[in-house]
Amino acid sequence: MEYSISISVQTERQVKDTKSIPFGLQPTEHMFIAEYRDGQWQDSRIMPFTNLSMSPLALCLHYGQTVFEGMKAFMMEDGSVNIFRPDKHYDRFTKSLDRMCMPHVPKDLFMEALHQLVQLDASWVPSESDGSLYIRPFMIATEDRIGVKISDEYLFMIVCTPAYQYYSKPLKVKVEDKYVRAAEGGTGFAKCGGNYGASFYPTKLAKEQGYDQVLWTDSKNHEFIEESGTMNVMFVIDGTLLTPPLSGTILDGITRDSLLTIAQEKGIKTEVRPIRHKEIIDALASGKRVEAFGAGTAAVIAPIEVIAVGGKEYTCYLGEDALMYQLANDLLAIRKGHQPDNHNWNYIV
Numbered sequence: 001m002e003y004s005i006s007i008s009v010q011t012e013r014q015v016k017d018t019k020s021i022p023f024g025l026q027p028t029e030h031m032f033i034a035e036y037r038d039g040q041w042q043d044s045r046i047m048p049f050t051n052l053s054m055s056p057l058a059l060c061l062h063y064g065q066t067v068f069e070g071m072k073a074f075m076m077e078d079g080s081v082n083i084f085r086p087d088k089h090y091d092r093f094t095k096s097l098d099r100m101c102m103p104h105v106p107k108d109l110f111m112e113a114l115h116q117l118v119q120l121d122a123s124w125v126p127s128e129s130d131g132s133l134y135i136r137p138f139m140i141a142t143e144d145r146i147g148v149k150i151s152d153e154y155l156f157m158i159v160c161t162p163a164y165q166y167y168s169k170p171l172k173v174k175v176e177d178k179y180v181r182a183a184e185g186g187t188g189f190a191k192c193g194g195n196y197g198a199s200f201y202p203t204k205l206a207k208e209q210g211y212d213q214v215l216w217t218d219s220k221n222h223e224f225i226e227e228s229g230t231m232n233v234m235f236v237i238d239g240t241l242l243t244p245p246l247s248g249t250i251l252d253g254i255t256r257d258s259l260l261t262i263a264q265e266k267g268i269k270t271e272v273r274p275i276r277h278k279e280i281i282d283a284l285a286s287g288k289r290v291e292a293f294g295a296g297t298a299a300v301i302a303p304i305e306v307i308a309v310g311g312k313e314y315t316c317y318l319g320e321d322a323l324m325y326q327l328a329n330d331l332l333a334i335r336k337g338h339q340p341d342n343h344n345w346n347y348i349v
């Protein structure tokens with residue numbers, strides 16, 4: 001089915017110098033919005049970015065029926081704009097929506113909205129090597145009713161913001177041994193708002209102790225490593241790339257999947273298996289070279305310098321020849337069109 005999207009364009013167009021603006025503060029000039037009513041998506045439109053108006057009774061404000069995605073568009077060497085792996089983002093969005101009892105967005109509508117919006121605001125895609133356009137599709141429950149129930153009405157929207165380097169320095173992370181982000185059977189694999197709100201308090205405590213992020217562990221024994229902040233975690237020990245499996249409690253990261261694929265193609269050994277934090281700490285304590293890093297759309301890779309467990313700190317390898325930098329460069333090279341895109345990851349607008 002073809003969806004018709006009406007477009008009203010900002011009359012006085014202006015692209016700001018966005019490099020100095022912190023991540024997430026500067027929306028581009030337009031946004032996409034569609035309304036779900038009477039079991040159907042309707043009134044799909046692209047319009048100048050503006051505030052929403054909704055009833056204080058809207059269900060999303062009370063019971064957390066919200067889901068979002070985060071993906072990026074890159075300026076290619078030839079000046080075209082490339083949205084990275086929108087199919088996989090769409091699939092994850094749909095899984096998150098199912099878990100939160102929210103209606104699917106038809107793929108045609110999702111892709112058409114994405115395409116039209118990014119095309120219209122293409123001049124906002126930074127051309128610098130560390131720049132990209134961060135794209136945030138999201139859905140919220142809008143039925144006006146105080147009462148714990150599945151909403152009958154929703155808004156699906158897409159907004160964009162220019163993005164540059166996310167973390168300015170390597171991270172210090174703390175192995176979390178008290179709080180949990182997600183438990184089996186919960187919503188850990190979904191990108192729903194509640195997962196993030198619930199992670200703030202333990203992260204705030206870690207920051208007060210001098211750390212940037214917590215390294216989440218399993219909810220039963222705090223023994224196995226899960227993920228960190230808005231990133232999956234990966235390690236390199238003895239030349240092998242290690243990462244925890246998708247157990248249902250962590251997000252199926254598109255960056256994680258891309259880096260695993262690139263590593264395998266380079267002939268690097270990869271292991272996707274449960275990883276005890278003790279295994280990593282033992283390797284570090286024995287003087288082994290251990291690379292640790294977060295992998296996610298916003299940061300791409302975020303090198304981890306220090307891992308703390310039980311108040312003791314261990315230092316990871318950050319040398320220039322670290323494998324994580326090579327993998328990140330390869331990923332960037334595919335996104336920018338400097339290396340072939342063998343998996344059809346690039347969607348050229």
Ligand SMILES: Cc1ncc(COP(=O)(O)O)c(C=O)c1O
Pocket residue numbers: 070227228229230231232250251252253254255256295296297298
């Ligand atoms: C909790 C969490 N884990 C992992 C990731 C990394 O996923 P991706 O690489 O798709 O951005 C994200 C970011 O979306 C996240 O929010």
